[in-house]
Structure formats: structure tokens, C-alpha cells
Amino acid sequence: xxxxxxxxxxxxxxxxxxxxxxxxxxxxxxxxxxxxELTYVVxxxxxxxxxxSVDLVGEGAEAVLRGVFLCNADERVRIHVLMHHxxxxxxxxxxxxxxxxxRADVLFNGRIxxxxxxxxxxxxxxxxxxxxxxxxRVESRPELEIYADDVKCSHGATxxxxxxxxxxxxxxxxxPEDEAQFLQMVSFLAPVTSVLPEDGRKKVEAAVRxx
Amino acid sequence: xxxxxxxxxxxxxxxxxxxxxxxxxxxxxxxxKGLDENVIxxxxxxxxxxxxxxxxxxxxxxxxxAMTMPTWPHLDLPDIDFQDIIYYAAPKKDKDRPKExxxxxxxxxxxxxxxxxxxxxxxGVVAVDAxxxxxxxxxxxxxxxxxxxxxxxxxxxxxxxxPDLVRKYLATVVPVNDNYYAALNSAVxxxxxxxxxxxxxxxPMDLSSYFRINARGTGQFERTLIVAEEGSYVSxxxxxxxxxxxxxxxxxxxxxxxVEKDADVRYSTVQNWYPGDAEGKGGILNLVTKRGxxxxxxxxxxxxxxxxxxxxxxxxxxTILKGDDSTSEFYSVAVTNHFQQADTGTKMVxxxxxxxxxxxxxxxxxxxxQNSYRGxxxxxxxxxGARNFSQCDSLLIGSKCGAxxxxxxxxxxxxxxxxxxxxxxxISEDQLYYLGQRGIxxxxxxxLIVNGYAREVLSRLPMEFAVEAxxxxxxxxxxxxx
Numbered sequence: 001x002x003x004x005x006x007x008x009x010x011x012x013x014x015x016x017x018x019x020x021x022x023x024x025x026x027x028x029x030x031x032x033x034x035x036x037e038l039t040y041v042v043x044x045x046x047x048x049x050x051x052x053s054v055d056l057v058g059e060g061a062e063a064v065l066r067g068v069f070l071c072n073a074d075e076r077v078r079i080h081v082l083m084h085h086x087x088x089x090x091x092x093x094x095x096x097x098x099x100x101x102x103r104a105d106v107l108f109n110g111r112i113x114x115x116x117x118x119x120x121x122x123x124x125x126x127x128x129x130x131x132x133x134x135x136x137r138v139e140s141r142p143e144l145e146i147y148a149d150d151v152k153c154s155h156g157a158t159x160x161x162x163x164x165x166x167x168x169x170x171x172x173x174x175x176p177e178d179e180a181q182f183l184q185m186v187s188f189l190a191p192v193t194s195v196l197p198e199d200g201r202k203k204v205e206a207a208v209r210x211x
Numbered sequence: 212x213x214x215x216x217x218x219x220x221x222x223x224x225x226x227x228x229x230x231x232x233x234x235x236x237x238x239x240x241x242x243x244k245g246l247d248e249n250v251i252x253x254x255x256x257x258x259x260x261x262x263x264x265x266x267x268x269x270x271x272x273x274x275x276x277a278m279t280m281p282t283w284p285h286l287d288l289p290d291i292d293f294q295d296i297i298y299y300a301a302p303k304k305d306k307d308r309p310k311e312x313x314x315x316x317x318x319x320x321x322x323x324x325x326x327x328x329x330x331x332x333x334x335g336v337v338a339v340d341a342x343x344x345x346x347x348x349x350x351x352x353x354x355x356x357x358x359x360x361x362x363x364x365x366x367x368x369x370x371x372x373x374p375d376l377v378r379k380y381l382a383t384v385v386p387v388n389d390n391y392y393a394a395l396n397s398a399v400x401x402x403x404x405x406x407x408x409x410x411x412x413x414x415p416m417d418l419s420s421y422f423r424i425n426a427r428g429t430g431q432f433e434r435t436l437i438v439a440e441e442g443s444y445v446s447x448x449x450x451x452x453x454x455x456x457x458x459x460x461x462x463x464x465x466x467x468x469x470v471e472k473d474a475d476v477r478y479s480t481v482q483n484w485y486p487g488d489a490e491g492k493g494g495i496l497n498l499v500t501k502r503g504x505x506x507x508x509x510x511x512x513x514x515x516x517x518x519x520x521x522x523x524x525x526x527x528x529x530t531i532l533k534g535d536d537s538t539s540e541f542y543s544v545a546v547t548n549h550f551q552q553a554d555t556g557t558k559m560v561x562x563x564x565x566x567x568x569x570x571x572x573x574x575x576x577x578x579x580x581q582n583s584y585r586g587x588x589x590x591x592x593x594x595x596g597a598r599n600f601s602q603c604d605s606l607l608i609g610s611k612c613g614a615x616x617x618x619x620x621x622x623x624x625x626x627x628x629x630x631x632x633x634x635x636x637x638i639s640e641d642q643l644y645y646l647g648q649r650g651i652x653x654x655x656x657x658x659l660i661v662n663g664y665a666r667e668v669l670s671r672l673p674m675e676f677a678v679e680a681x682x683x684x685x686x687x688x689x690x691x692x693x
Contacts (some may be wrong), residue, residue, distance in 0.1 A: 005287060006613065009608055116610070130640065131625040134592060138623075144616040145285075146635050149607035153635040159590070160628040 006147045009053075009084050009113045025051040031086070032058025039195060040067035040079075042098075043207050047075045053082035056090040056118075066192045067096040068204065071104030071136070072211050081110040083125075085118040085148075093138055094125040101132035102211060111143040112155070118148050125155040130162060130188060133211070162188075182208060219522070220470060229485055232455030235319040235425050239344070244428065248272060251398055254299050258367050258401075261374060265382070271397030274388040281391055284525055284554040285583040285615055289459065291496070296461060298345040298399045300426040303638055316348050324679075325421045326679055327351060337448070337675070338363055340420045342433055345401030352416065361368035362407040363418055366434050373512040376407055380438055384467040384502050384531070392463040392525075393500040396432050400465065403433035408443040408474070417446045417673055422464075424453035424484075424495070430461035437467070441476035441507065446477040452520075453485045459491045464499040472507025472534065477515070479672050480528075481680050484520035491550025491579075495524025501528040505537030506565070512537075515671045517680040518545040518555060519687045527585065529558035532566035532597075543572045544680070546687045556586035556603075556617075556683045561594035561627065565661040570601035573665050576612035577687075583615040590627035597624065603633040606664060608657075630676030658685050 011161040030036045042048045054063045071075050083092045092112070100106045108127045129138045162184045170180035185208050186193075193201050242253055251272055255265040280288070302313055313328060320327050320341050327341060327349050338352035340363065347365030356363050362373060369377050387397045404420040424431045439445055453460065462484065470476050478501075487494025497520070503512045514528040530539035541557040557567040568588070576582040584603045605614035616633040638660055646656035661684055662669070669677050 066605060104229045119610070129622075131622055131627075133625055134623070136623070136625070137621070140618075140620040140631075141635070142616075142618060142631070144605075144633060144635055145613070146605070146607065146615060147613045149610045149612070151607070151637070152633060155616070155631075155633050157618065157631045159620055159622040160630075161625055 006116055008115075009082055009111070025049070025052050027055070028063075029055045029057055030061040030063055033060055034058065035062040036065070037064045038066070038098070039192065041196070041200065041204060042067070042069035042071075042077055043203070044070050044072050044210060045060045045075065049078050050079045052080070053084065054092070055084045055086060056092065056196050057086050059087045059089050060067040061087065061090045065094045065207065066195065068192045069098035069106065070204070070207050070211060071099065071106060074103040075105070077104070077106045079108045079110070081111070083112045085112070085114040085123060086122045088118055089120045090118065091122045092110070092124070093100060095192055096126070097128045097192055099130045099132060099185060099188075099211065100136040100138050103135045105137045107139045107141070109141040110155070111145065112153060113145045114148050114151055116147045119150040121148060121151040121153065122155045123151070127157045128188070129159045130185070131159055185211065214507055218383040229455055231323060231452035231483065233322070234454040236552055237313060237425070239317045239426050240301045240303055241297050241426065241429070242299045244297050246298060246399065250298055252373055254399060254401065254428030257299060260370060264370060267387075268398050271291045271387045271394050275391070277393035278391045278394055280643065284555050285581065285617070286523055286525065286552045288496070288523060291461060294318055297426065297429040298432070299401055300429045300484065302343055312349055316343055319343070319423065320348070320421070323421070323423070325450070331393060337417045338402040338418050338557050340365060341406075342402050342420065342422045344424060344426050344429060344431065345396060347402045347404070352581045352594050356414070359412050359415065360409040361412060361414055361473050362405065364405055366403040366405050366436065369436070373405070373407070376606055377405065377436065378436065380467065380469055380645050382467070383513070384469065385465050385500050390496040390500060396434060396463045396500070400432045400434040403435045403464070403540055405435070405692070406437045406445065406447065408439045408445045410440040411442045413443065414445040417448055419448040419450065422449070422451040424460055424462065427456065428458070430463065433464045435464070436468040437476060438469045439476045441472045441554070442474060444475045446673060447479070448673060449478070449480045450483065452483050453495050455485055455488070455493065459487075459494055459496055461496050462499065466492045466499070466501040468512060470503060470507070470510040470512050473509040474507070476503065477513045478503070478528070479676055480516040481676055481683065482516065482518045482524070483683060486520045486551050487522040487549065489549050491522070493549070495520065496523045497521035498525045498630070501526065502531070503529070504531040505539060507533050508534040508536050510537040511535045511539065513540040513542070513671070514557065515668065516544070517540045517668070517672070517683065518543065518553060519683045521553070522551060524553040524555050526555045527557055529560070531560045531562065532568060533562045535563040536565040538567045539564055540569045541571070541673045542576070544665040544668045544684070545582055546684060547577070547582040547643065549578040549580060551580040553581070554583040555585045558587040558589070559599055560591070560592050561597040561599070562590045564593065564595035564597070566594055566597045568599045570599070570603070571667055572603040572666055574603070574605040574614055575608065575661060575664070576605065576614045577608040579611045581613040581615070584633070585617040587619045588621070588631070590622040590624045590629060592623050594624050595626050597627040599629045599632040604664070605635040606661070607635065607637045607656050
């Protein structure tokens with residue numbers, strides 16, 4: 001049988017339905033007043049399993065998880081995030097943006113669980129993907145499981161292509177197609193890369209050039 | 212608001228009765244409890260079915276035996292003892308007047324607001340197929356519809372009178388072994404509606420099926436098949452109720468819709484099965500499979516559902532967008548209260564180029580209920596330039612309930628665009644305060660807010676249905692804010 005009521009996800013790190021991969025390999029516990037910040041970068045050619053679970057156990061704990069992935073060959077990227085709000089007034093944010101080309105296979109499975117009594121929770125989650133080839137595959141499964149009522153939770157997920165109007169605008173101003181696309185991709189990743197140190201950001205930009 | 216007032220309000224809602232919860236005292240033909248090949252042969256014999264349909268059932272039964280109950284839904288589903296269910300129950304016919312409707316049945320449907328006599332109703336004319344337990348009682352306006360070439364009758368009649376059509380389309384959208392409950396339905400289905408709209412015909416009135424469970428210990432397994440030929444149009448409505456009982460009753464239906472080139476089908480449901488009492492006792496287990504296919508180019512299928520009933524709902528009306536430039540929408544309001552559980556949503560499978568779909572889902576949970584949205588949007592390699600937008604909002608009323616969202620987006624087409632958004636929040640205190648300040652009582656304010664919240668969906672319903680749905684929302688939730 002399935003289950004319909006709250007089960008502590010940390011005792012039973014169970015992936016969403018149909019998923020078998022998440023095991024909660026990386027685990028973090030965030031106490032009252034603490035703030036956890038994690039940023040993941042997956043560069044071209046790299047297959048990765050990011051499998052992270054965060055337990056917000058103290059009142060007012062905060063967690064920010066970000067990530068970018070750039071795929072253009074036959075990478076296999078799996079991102080599993082379990083964000084568990086166990087205490088009141090915690091805040092969590094997740095933002096994962098990525099580009100998938102070649103024969104890449106990307107899965108994002110982000111799960112937010114708000115336990116009963118974790119009131120005044122704020123939890124946000126975003127996953128945006130650009131699909132760049134006909135042989136790549138992107139799957140996004142953002143999940144919300146909310147067992148408290150005084151919460152603000154939202155998620156957004158998109159899979160799409162580079163905006164043609166923007167391209168047209170730049171090209172009509174004499175920016176070559178390659179450069180226009182480069183600028184679009186860099187700005188698409190910017191919400192994540194802007195927090196990276198200078199050399200990290202440069203590395204990502206250099207990688208975008210190779211796509 | 213103070214504690215007492217809060218308790219009072221909570222008591223008021225729990226005391227709210229389910230007005231469709233009466234039992235009709237009518238003599239019934241029941242077959243013995245249990246499920247095996249003999250039972251299936253018996254159902255088939257009672258319905259005087261041709262050999263091919265019996266074979267279809269037996270094949271389904273064998274497949275079902277090899278399957279297991281799905282465990283992935285976010286539901287605490289009780290163990291269902293399939294041997295403890297009566298699979299066929301029909302009101303006895305008066306032998307002297309077999310054509311006439313038993314006045315008790317007519318009275319039942321009258322009481323439910325479903326006219327079995329052909330007459331004008333508020334929003335114009337509606338043709339009804341009324342199903343009572345395992346049989347269709349009557350189908351109205353058949354002659355008027357037949358003049359246009361439209362076939363609207365019970366499934367059993369369709370098998371007798373239009374076997375070629377039934378055979379051509381049956382199980383083409385929902386294969387026999389699609390899932391556990393669909394396989395069960397294929398083996399034991401009793402009655403349901405059949406609807407065929409010929410090429411280029413615009414159905415002059417709304418068609419509607421009304422399903423009523425009455426007998427104790429039974430399950431209802433109806434099957435609906437709608438075929439809309441090229442360029443045709445039909446608006447189809449479905450409603451349902453059941454008596455109040457301590458036992459849970461199973462309802463496992465299958466609905467299949469075939470939409471040909473440029474045809475337009477609108478399917479609306481107001482689901483008001485008995486939800487169980489305030490302690491979570493009894494109620495209907497509503498485990499249904501509904502799926503349509505936009506077969507030809509430019510075909511359009513829209514699903515609108517208002518789900519307020521059932522102890523457990525497991526339902527994903529879905530569309531396969533095969534024809535180029537075909538479109539589909541899913542609009543849903545699901546309300547759960549007390550111990551109700553709902554796991555509902557949709558699947559949009561984009562195969563053709565330029566296909567478009569839109570999903571708007573509004574969940575409202577109160578009491579100790581659990582309400583989940585589950586959806587799939589798939590963009591296949593052929594879906595050039597396809598587009599989907601999904602918006603799923605959940606509203607929480609009270610701190611003991613749960614609201615969940617499980618979307619799945621899969622894309623393998625770089626020209627396709629998918630967007631999904633979901634929010635979860637509680638009923639806004641600012642809005643309540645604002646309305647209170649203007650002299651609007653708490654209960655009425657909640658009603659206003661919820662109706663406003665669900666408006667986008669309610670406005671899609673045919674007029675008569677919209678009125679009923681609004682009333683239902685009010686009854687399910689009035690004053691449930693503390």
C-alpha cells in the first residue's frame with residue numbers, strides 16, 4: 001500500500017514514486033539560526049549523481065541550494081534534493097538551472113516536505129532547463145508535500161528553448177548568432193553563477209563557449 | 212476568533228449532512244458475492260452479451276489476476292477484499308410492464324434532481340442516461356438525437372444495437388491491462404453510457420450520465436465510450452451520488468473518448484460520491500481511469516472536474532495529443548475534508564506537432580484530509596513546437612490536513628516548451644480581515660474566497676453544473692476556517 005499521511009522522510013529516505021535512486025548520500029542538519037548554502041556545478045562531460053538531503057531542525061534555520069549543469073555529450077545527471085522542514089519559521093530556497101544537449105539524460109527530482117507543526121515555513125524551488133538537441137532528454141519532478149497550513153511554498157519548473165525574440169533583438173543589433181546564444185545561456189545560468197567566486201564563474205562561462 | 216467559536220464552526224461542518232445519502236427501497240436482482248470466471252460468465256449471460264465480449268472480459272480477468280494494486284499513490288488505501296463485493300445488482304423489472312420505469316426509481320432520480328422525463332430544465336435541454344447500480348434505467352431524448360444521427364444509449368444497448376462501433380473502439384484508448392483497476396473494470400463492467408456523434412454534427416443538447424450506487428455490498432463498474440467523428444461537437448456531463456453507509460464501496464470506472472479530426476469534446480464531472488462520515492467511516496473508493504485521444508489534427512478535448520466526494524479518489528483524466536495541432540485542457544477543483552484522501556491530476560502526452568495543453572488545478576484541503584495533485588506532461592520527439600502550461604494551486608484550511616503536488620515533466624523535443632508552477636498557502640488572513648471589516652461573516656467570507664479561488668475552473672462548467680458545483684463547494688467547506 002502507499003501512504004497518505006506524514007512519514008518522517010529522514011527515517012525513510014524514499015524517492016518520489018517511480019524513483020529508486022535517491023538514498024540521501026549527502027546529509028545536512030541545520031540548527032536554529034544556522035544557514036546552509038550549497039552550490040553545485042556540473043561541467044560538460046561529467047556524469048553526476050547529486051543526492052542531498054537537508055534537515056531543518058531548529059527554528060529559523062535556512063538553506064539555500066543552487067546548481068547548474070552543462071551537458072553536451074552523453075552525460076547522465078541525476079539531482080535528488082530532499083528538503084525537510086521540521087521546525088517552524090525555516091526558510092529554504094532551491095534553484096537548479098541547466099542546459100542539456102548531445103545525448104544527455106538529466107533528471108531533477110526535488111522534494112520539499114513540511115512536517116506537521118513546522119508553521120510559517122517558506123520553501124521555494126525552481127528548476128529551469130533548456131533542451132538543445134533532439135537526442136537529449138530532460139525530466140523534472142518538483143514535489144511538494146505539505147502537512148502544515150501556515151506556509152508559503154511554491155515551485156516552478158520549465159523545459160524549453162532559447163528565446164527567439166531575444167535572439168532576434170540581439171542579431172538585429174549586429175551581434176552574431178553564436179555570441180547571442182552565448183549571452184543568452186550565460187544570463188540563463190546567471191542566477192546561480194552570480195554567487196560563485198570570480199574564477200568559478202569564468203570556468204562556467206568558458207564551458208558555455210564550448211557548447 | 213476564540214476557541215469556542217472555532218469548535219462551534221467545526222461542529223457545524225461535521226454535522227453537515229450529505230443530502231444524497233438516502234437509500235431507495237427497491238427489489239433487486241443480486242448475484243452472489245465474489246469474483247471468479249463463473250461470476251464473469253454470469254454477468255455476461257445476464258446482459259445477454261455476444262461471445263466476443265465474454266472473451267474480452269475473460270481475457271481481462273486473467274490479466275487482472277496477474278497484476279497487483281499500485282502502491283505509488285499518496286493514499287492510505289485499505290485492503291480491498293475483491294471476493295467480498297457483489298459485482299452485479301439490478302432493480303427488478305415488473306414482468307408485466309418491462310418497458311416502464313419503476314416509479315420508485317423515477318422518484319429517486321427526481322429527488323436527486325435528475326429528470327427522467329424529457330422536459331426543459333434551467334439551462335435548456337439535457338439528455339440523460341441514468342445508471343442505477345449495474346444497469347441503465349433510461350436514456351432520454353434518444354429520438355431527438357437519433358434524428359441527427361447521434362447515438363446516445365446505455366453501453367449494454369450499444370453492444371446489442373451497434374456492436375461494430377463498440378468493437379471498433381472498445382479498449383483502444385485504455386488497454387485492458389493499462390492498470391489494475393482498469394483491468395478489473397474490463398472484466399466485470401456492468402453498464403455505462405455510449406455516445407457516438409457522426410461527422411460534422413453539432414450535438415444540439417448537453418449529454419449527461421448520472422451514476423447512482425444504491426445496493427449494499429456492491430461495487431459499481433461502469434464503462435463509458437464517447438466517439439466524436441470529424442468536425443463534430445459534444446458537451447458531456449457526468450454526476451454521481453451514493454447512500455451513506457458505514458462500509459466502503461468500490462467504484463472503478465473506465466471512460467474512453469475518441470476525438471477525430473477537428474472534433475470538439477467537452478467532458479465535465481461533478482463528483483459527489485458519499486465521502487464517509489466525520490470520523491472517516493464509510494464512503495466510496497473512487498478508483499477510475501479516464502482517458503481520451505485527440506486522434507486527428509485540430510481535435511480538441513477538455514476535461515473539467517469538480518471533486519468533492521468519495522473517501523478516496525484516484526483519478527487522472529488524461530489526453531493523448533496525437534493529431535497535429537490538437538489541443539487539450541484539464542481544469543480541476545478538488546476539495547477534501549474530514550478524512551478524505553484524493554490523489555488526482557492529469558497526463559498530457561504530446562505526440563503530434565504543434566499540440567497544446569493547459570492544466571489548471573485547484574486543491575482545497577480541510578479537516579484531516581490529504582489532497583494531492585499528480586500530473587505528467589510528456590513531450591515526445593514528434594511534438595515539434597508543442598506547448599504546455601500548468602498551474603497547480605493548493606489551499607490549506609486548518610493545520611491537520613495535507614496538500615501535495617507531484618508533477619512530472621519529461622521532454623525529448625528541443626522545440627517544445629513546458630512550464631509548470633505550483634503554490635501552496637493557507638487562506639489569506641488579510642482577505643478574511645478585509646471581508647470581516649465590511650461586515651461579511653467568517654463563513655460567508657470563506658465561501659467567497661474559495662469560490663473566487665476556484666472560479667477559473669467553475670467558469671468552464673456548463674451553466675447548470677456550475678450552480679451545483681458552487682453549492683457543493685459551499686457545503687463542503689462552509690466555515691471551516693478557524
